[in-house]
Each structure stands twice: as structure tokens, then as C-alpha cells.
Amino acid sequence: MAVDTSSERGSVCLAADGEVLGEIRLASSVQYSERLFHSIEFLFQHLPVQLSDIDVFAAARGPGSFTGLRIGLAAMEAFVAAHSRRGAGISTLEALAWKTGIKGELIAPTIDARRGDVYGATYRRSETGPGIDRLVEERSPVVLKPAEWVASLPPVPITFCGDGAYRYRSLIEERPSWSIFEMDFYLAATIAELAAMPNSGPLAPLYVRKTDAEIALESTRSPNS
Numbered sequence: 001m002a003v004d005t006s007s008e009r010g011s012v013c014l015a016a017d018g019e020v021l022g023e024i025r026l027a028s029s030v031q032y033s034e035r036l037f038h039s040i041e042f043l044f045q046h047l048p049v050q051l052s053d054i055d056v057f058a059a060a061r062g063p064g065s066f067t068g069l070r071i072g073l074a075a076m077e078a079f080v081a082a083h084s085r086r087g088a089g090i091s092t093l094e095a096l097a098w099k100t101g102i103k104g105e106l107i108a109p110t111i112d113a114r115r116g117d118v119y120g121a122t123y124r125r126s127e128t129g130p131g132i133d134r135l136v137e138e139r140s141p142v143v144l145k146p147a148e149w150v151a152s153l154p155p156v157p158i159t160f161c162g163d164g165a166y167r168y169r170s171l172i173e174e175r176p177s178w179s180i181f182e183m184d185f186y187l188a189a190t191i192a193e194l195a196a197m198p199n200s201g202p203l204a205p206l207y208v209r210k211t212d213a214e215i216a217l218e219s220t221r222s223p224n225s
Contacts, residue, residue, distance in 0.1 A: 002192035005072030006064025011188035058195035061089035062206040087203040088195035097123040110164035118164040
């Protein structure tokens with residue numbers, strides 16, 4: 001089972017042996033606390049699968065909406081504890097890069113981080129054996145102003161993806177060797193695929209930017225504290 005609660009484009013899916021058995025996609029501003037478990041319940045009602053059949057519970061770990069991420073991760077952690085199964089956390093940036101299917105070329109997933117910022121990282125997908133691919137992180141996740149992000153990238157062919165790439169398309173289109181991969185942003189099925197691999201991360205949030213609570217706490221401290 002895989003869930004993505006990192007953005008308003010949420011999704012839940014059940015997959016087996018690389019095939020998606022069922023998937024629910026929700027584009028809504030309604031809180032995930034109200035709809036996540038309803039979506040999970042719906043899938044189990046309409047598929048010949050039970051919770052006890054699930055081997056891996058996976059969730060997006062960010063970057064993304066702090067509140068949404070916590071809900072998805074907490075839900076999967078609860079299932080892991082209740083059924084003594086493996087948990088897997090998948091970076092939303094990695095999921096976007098993997099979903100393009102592009103091999104060899106530099107991929108720059110770019111997510112709209114609000115407040116005039118974007119989350120970004122760079123990856124390269126390569127074949128490590130017959131039918132076996134691996135996603136290599138060439139630059140770790142950062143949060144920057146859009147112009148700073150694109151200016152920091154090397155002058156080589158790059159494929160961008162993600163809602164941040166769409167929003168700041170004009171900055172990317174200034175470079176003739178750069179392009180934007182057109183795709184939807186529902187990531188549960190991709191998260192399920194990556195969770196089946198041995199190098200998936202923990203069910204813990206990946207915070208690239210400080211939370212509002214951390215920022216507020218720092219603002220209350222005196223310069224000499």
C-alpha cells in the first residue's frame with residue numbers, strides 16, 4: 001500500500017508484483033485526515049485484498065505540505081506497527097524523477113514550495129543490470145527562490161518535472177537545452193514501485209525547509225541567546 005499526502009493532489013494505491021491493483025486520486029483542498037482512511041477503506045471494499053495481505057506500507061516523506069505529510073506517514077506507521085510489516089518512506093522529488101522514466105539524462109524535479117520558493121534536487125536514472133534501474137542523487141534537496149534554483153544548475157541538458165517547473169516555466173524555457181516533462185502529479189503508484197526497492201527511506205518526514213513552529217521559535221529568541 002502506498003499513499004501520497006504531500007500536496008493537494010493526493011493518491012492512494014494497492015499494488016502487487018509491479019501492477020497497480022487499484023488507485024484513488026483526489027484533487028481537493030479537504031484535509032487528508034477526513035479522506036485518507038475513507039479512500040483506503042474503499043480500495044479494500046472493492047479489491048480481493050485484505051490488510052493482512054500487505055507486505056509494505058509506503059508513504060511520501062516530502063518535501064511538501066508539513067501537515068499532509070504527517071498524516072500520511074502516521075497512518076502508515078500505525079499499519080506497520082499493527083501488522084508487523086515493513087514501512088518505506090519515499091522522497092517526493094525522487095518519485096517525480098522516477099516517474100519521468102528518463103534514463104541517462106539529468107532530471108531536476110522542481111516543486112512549488114509556496115512563499116516564492118521551490119524545492120529542487122537533481123537525479124540521474126541508470127541501468128545497473130538487465131532490467132534493473134537505479135536513481136542516483138546528484139544534488140541533494142534544497143529550497144531556493146526559482147531564479148536562484150535554475151541559476152545554480154549546470155549548463156547541460158536537463159529535464160524538469162513537477163508543479164514548480166510548470167509555474168516557473170519561463171525561467172526554464174530560456175535555456176534551449178532544458179525541457180519540461182509533461183505529466184500528472186499523482187505519485188502513489190510510483191511510490192509503491194520505489195518502495196519495493198531495497199534502498200527506500202524510513203517513514204519519517206524529509207523537511208528541506210524549517211517548519212512554521214521552528215521559524216516562530218527562532219524569532220522569539222534574542223540574538224545573544
